[in-house]
Amino acid sequence: MKKVIVLFSGGLDSTTCLALAASRGYECYALSFSYGQKHSIELEAAKKIAASFKAQHLIMDLPISQYQHSALTDQNIDIPHHTGSTQIPVTYVPARNTIFLAFALGWAETLNAKDIFIGVSHIDYSGYPDCRPEFIQAFQRMANLATKMGVEEGNITIHAPLINLSKAETIKMGLELGIDYRITISCYQADNQGKACGYCDSCTLRKQGFLIAGVVDPTSYQS
């Protein structure tokens, strides 16, 4: 069985990625990060979902908050309501996906896994630069030059299977794969019970996705 690292937050997109990787017959290694995110309850969801897929699950503690400020991690910056603006929002965490993929690459090389899945999309997204196809391609190219595995064997692949999918398309694919989205958490400020705020960027995109997909939204909201 080929091994794969799946970057895995326990949200809608990364759960779909994990289900997709499992359906393709990979032995799955799910990688989550504790980086001071306000919505750390997502990690509890991640644990349960990873177990349901019989994936190995590693949660790494990253001290990003030693230097960075973002609405996702800083208690002094409120999570904004979704605006639909094309500006990069205050929830942006500097170099987040670069850091996440760097660790995925390190773990992949340790396991001799050549495939990494990441659930980014540039269709219904928050405008983060590290969710775009040109970033993924540039990271893949770099990864093959950075590592012993890349230099000696080549073919390290960063898979972004949702990159061209709308949220509704992702949801439809996930439902076909049998995902129960009720247990996934996408909200940037989910409460201790995992209930979603319903108005942040992430909630809004998810809500619209279920609406457009014509599927009942199973998300548990705070009010």
Next chain:
Amino acid sequence: MKKVIVLFSGGLDSTTCLALAASRGYECYALSFSYGQKHSIELEAAKKIAASFKAQHLIMDLPISQYQHSALTDQNIDIPHHTGSTQIPVTYVPARNTIFLAFALGWAETLNAKDIFIGVSHIDYSGYPDCRPEFIQAFQRMANLATKMGVEEGNITIHAPLINLSKAETIKMGLELGIDYRITISCYQADNQGKACGYCDSCTLRKQGFLIAGVVDPTSYQS
């Protein structure tokens, strides 16, 4: 004053980088990592050296040992003697410079610093793939696509000023910059007093560097 992030281990190369950045008038931010390295005494040297350059100094704890095995970090793998082989040695840490540069990039963006210095060389080196110019160029390209700062302003630059220098040339440059190499630690298994083993890859390359430079080696050895 322009800000710069200097990846900084407290060894010969990164100290030379820090001195070079300071001599060019940058406001210096030195970034070190505690990642389970056997030679963690290097961090004590790093603190003293960073203070001597009046650089801000951040030591981040990285849980790389949660998944990786390398002679640099695993007590069950001995640090080998220098062999001069062109094979990538067991001291290789998967994706290490990718991970280090990813955090440097995150900190840089937080500070609005466009310049990152890293003291890699592909002349007198251990054969690590992430010390080669093609890796540095690929990382720089990726960094400009990954970040808000890169997308909006461009020109994020990964400087590797030692990349084409032999160890002897680096030493000569550092001496002209006024560095006292006595306080730097390069050894992969320096003891608690910071004394070097004298035979690992890093010691051997350093020793040869002083010899070829025609300079008395100020390193304190264990025997």
